[in-house]
Structure formats: C-alpha cells, structure tokens
Amino acid sequence: MKKIVIVVSAVLLIIGCKPEAPKDYVTLTGTITNPNSDSLIVAQRTILKTIKVKSDGTFSDTLKVKEGNYVLFDGTEQASVYLKNGYDLNLEVNTSEFDETLAYTGNGSDENNYIAAVALLQETVLGDDSLFTLEKASFDEKIEGINSKFKNLLTEAKITDTAFVSGQEKQIDRLTNYIASTYKERRYLATVLGKGNASPKFTDYENFKGGTTSLDDLKGKYVYVDVWATWCAPCKREIPFLKEVEKAYHGKNIEFVSISIDEDKNHEAWKTMVSEKELGGVQLFADNNWKSDFIQEYKIKGIPRFLLIDPEGNIVSSDAPRPSSKDLIALFDELKI
Known part of the structure; x- marks a missing residue:
C-alpha cells in the first residue's frame, strides 16, 4: 500500500512541476x-x-x-x-x-530599454547640425565613432536574444549609412544649391493658360516656386495661404509659380483642380513628374516644397518658408519685394 502511495505522489509531483x-x-x-x-x-x-x-x-x-x-x-x-x-x-x-x-x-x-537609449542617442546625433558642416575626412572619422557608440550600447545591454541582436546590428549600419547619405545631401544643398548660386532651370513646362513657360521667361522678377501635386493633402492645405500672399503681392516684383509633379494620368485632375480652386499665379505641369530634371536637381523628395529665386536666376532659398509661415513675409520684407 505504501508503494502505491509513493508512486502516486511521484506522479503528482511530476505533473505539478510541468512548465507552463x-x-x-x-x-x-x-x-x-x-x-x-x-x-x-x-x-x-x-x-x-x-x-x-x-x-x-x-x-x-x-x-x-x-x-x-x-x-x-x-x-x-x-x-x-x-x-x-x-x-x-x-x-x-x-x-x-x-x-x-x-x-x-x-x-x-532589456530589448526595449536598449531601443529607448538608441532613440535618445539618435536624436542627439541627428540634431547636431555641426556634424553636417564638417569636411569629408572629419565627418568620416566622426561617423565611425558614432557607429561604435551605437554598437557599444548594444553590447552593454547584454541582450540574450541573438536574433534581436543580429537585427539591431544591421539596423545600426543602416542608420549610420542614412546619416552619411544625409551628410552628402546637406552638403549638396549648402554648396550646389547654396544662396547666390545659379538655380537649376525648368524649360517649356506646360502652362495652364496655354503654351509653355521656362524659368528664363521670368527673369527680372523674384520667383517663388511651389512644387505640389493634386493628391498631396499638405500641399492643398497651403493653397488658401498661397492665395492670400499672391493677392498681397500682386503687381510687385515677384512671380508665384506652382509646378505640379502629377503623373500624366492625373493631367486632367490637375486642370480641373486649377480651374475649380481658382488657383492664381503661373500654373505649370512638370515634364516628367518626380523624375523631371528640375525636381531631381533640387533633390526634392517630399512635397510641398517651396523655392525662392532672385531676378537674375540665382537661388535665394532652396527650401523657402511655406505660405502659412510668417517667416515668408519676413523674408520678402528683408528682400524689399
């Protein structure tokens, strides 16, 4: 009888210890x-x-x-x-x-405290504008140190999930590559597209009112360019403000040019919107949407994007304030437009 009790107890013990x-x-x-x-x-x-x-x-x-x-x-x-x-x-x-x-x-x-630490370090790195003004050799040295900082954070976190660690190592390399590409882009903006440099040109863009228009046709006046598309909600939110600015500066030494980068399939939608919204200024349709030379040379990857070009065809700002910003009027006042 005792043996039976012992066996039953052992079975119960095994069942009780079974992991959840x-x-x-x-x-x-x-x-x-x-x-x-x-x-x-x-x-x-x-x-x-x-x-x-x-x-x-x-x-x-x-x-x-x-x-x-x-x-x-x-x-x-x-x-x-x-x-x-x-x-x-x-x-x-x-x-x-x-x-x-x-x-x-x-x-x-462990994984999430590491991610939080990375986000904080990333914000510090990307918020340091001086990083993007360094000469190439100094930047390369700096970016190598940044890569090491991120990888040291991962090592110090002592995370045991090897798949997570492997994924984060790749993410660190992607991040530092992104910072490097941002540096290249910002240097391009500061040099090739810097204030006073000759602006890239658009040539023979379709004009809503008929015929074509080129940037050279507008020489002698400041040109405020709005790059937009009919499908872009933030672009459309700027329309009322743009109308107000156009009205306030009507007859002054400035042309307001809106360039649609819609695809050809949306050409009629562009014409309809210009008509129904009673859009003013010079309304143009780019020759090859995002791939248009003018858009590519200005490195435009997001819209709306605003540009300001002086009467000689030189860049005042390759990333000008939006119509909804008070900074735009301040800039116009500074230029005595």
Missing part, C-alpha cells in the same frame, strides 16, 4: 505621468490596438503580435517598441521629458 506553456500574447502595463491622451495606441502601419489610459495615468491590456518593431503613440508623443508574444512589459514615462524618462521593466525590458 509560454503565453501567446503580450501583456502591456504601465504608468504615464502627464498623459497627452486618454488612450495609448499601438501601431505598425495601421492601428493594432487602442489601450485605455485611466485618469491616474495607468493602463493595462494584452495583445497578440507578430514579433517586431511597433510604435506607441500617446497623443503627440511616440516611441518605438519591440514586441514579442510572451513579453510581460511594464512602461513608465513622464511626457514632460518623454524620451529622457521612458523606462521598461519585466520580460522584454
């Missing part, structure tokens, strides 16, 4: 001091989850994810976060110093 199956979801909890919103959004291309934030700033929820990088939004603030099913992650942050106070505890905290 790993969770197939993430637990996300935390406290936000001075929250900007009543909810925290987890997103990756689209919103994955909206988590309610209580009046005291605390929150708690679970979600299933595909392992990878996500973005947490608290109103106007945001942070990158790495999520993996099985994580039990707690977040603490004060939005008055969001990046500086963001901290994690729990399963998955």
Whole structure:
C-alpha cells in the first residue's frame, strides 16, 4: 500500500512541476505621468490596438503580435517598441521629458530599454547640425565613432536574444549609412544649391493658360516656386495661404509659380483642380513628374516644397518658408519685394 502511495505522489509531483506553456500574447502595463491622451495606441502601419489610459495615468491590456518593431503613440508623443508574444512589459514615462524618462521593466525590458537609449542617442546625433558642416575626412572619422557608440550600447545591454541582436546590428549600419547619405545631401544643398548660386532651370513646362513657360521667361522678377501635386493633402492645405500672399503681392516684383509633379494620368485632375480652386499665379505641369530634371536637381523628395529665386536666376532659398509661415513675409520684407 505504501508503494502505491509513493508512486502516486511521484506522479503528482511530476505533473505539478510541468512548465507552463509560454503565453501567446503580450501583456502591456504601465504608468504615464502627464498623459497627452486618454488612450495609448499601438501601431505598425495601421492601428493594432487602442489601450485605455485611466485618469491616474495607468493602463493595462494584452495583445497578440507578430514579433517586431511597433510604435506607441500617446497623443503627440511616440516611441518605438519591440514586441514579442510572451513579453510581460511594464512602461513608465513622464511626457514632460518623454524620451529622457521612458523606462521598461519585466520580460522584454532589456530589448526595449536598449531601443529607448538608441532613440535618445539618435536624436542627439541627428540634431547636431555641426556634424553636417564638417569636411569629408572629419565627418568620416566622426561617423565611425558614432557607429561604435551605437554598437557599444548594444553590447552593454547584454541582450540574450541573438536574433534581436543580429537585427539591431544591421539596423545600426543602416542608420549610420542614412546619416552619411544625409551628410552628402546637406552638403549638396549648402554648396550646389547654396544662396547666390545659379538655380537649376525648368524649360517649356506646360502652362495652364496655354503654351509653355521656362524659368528664363521670368527673369527680372523674384520667383517663388511651389512644387505640389493634386493628391498631396499638405500641399492643398497651403493653397488658401498661397492665395492670400499672391493677392498681397500682386503687381510687385515677384512671380508665384506652382509646378505640379502629377503623373500624366492625373493631367486632367490637375486642370480641373486649377480651374475649380481658382488657383492664381503661373500654373505649370512638370515634364516628367518626380523624375523631371528640375525636381531631381533640387533633390526634392517630399512635397510641398517651396523655392525662392532672385531676378537674375540665382537661388535665394532652396527650401523657402511655406505660405502659412510668417517667416515668408519676413523674408520678402528683408528682400524689399
């Protein structure tokens, strides 16, 4: 009888010691001091989850994810976060110093504290404008040191997830390559597209009112160029402000030129919008959308983009203030337009 009891006890002991199956979801909890919103959004291309934030700033929820990088939004603030099913992650942050106070505890905290540290260092590096004014040899030396700083952060984090570490090493190399390409672009803007240099030219662009127009046709006046497209919402938000500025400077020594970089398939949409919105100034259609020589030479990768060219055809600003900015009028006043 005793033997039976011993055997049964052993079986129960084995059953009791059986490890729990790993969770197939993430637990996300935390406290936000001075929250900007009543909810925290987890997103990756689209919103994955909206988590309610209580009046005291605390929150708690679970979600299933595909392992990878996500973005947490608290109103106007945001942070990158790495999520993996099985994580039990707690977040603490004060939005008055969001990046500086963001901290994690729990399963998955090592990876995410590292990501937070990288974001803070990245902000410091990219916010240092002096970095992009260095001569090439000095910049190369500096960028090598920056790469080492990021990799030292990863080493010091002592993360055991080898797949995560491998991915982050590649991400560091991509980041430093991005900084190098930003340097090249900024140097181009400061030299080739610097103030006083001859502006790249557009030639024989279709004019909404008929015929074609080239930049040389406008010599003798300042030329304020708006590069836009019919599908671009931020571009359309500037239209009312642009109309006001055009009206205020009507008859003065300046031409307002809007260049659409719509594709040919949207040519009729461009004509319709110019007509229906009663767009003023000189309305032109670029000869090859984004690939037009003028757009390429100005390194335009995002719109709206505004340019200011002087009466001799030289660059005043390759990235001029928007019509909605008071800085534009201040610039016009400085030039005595």
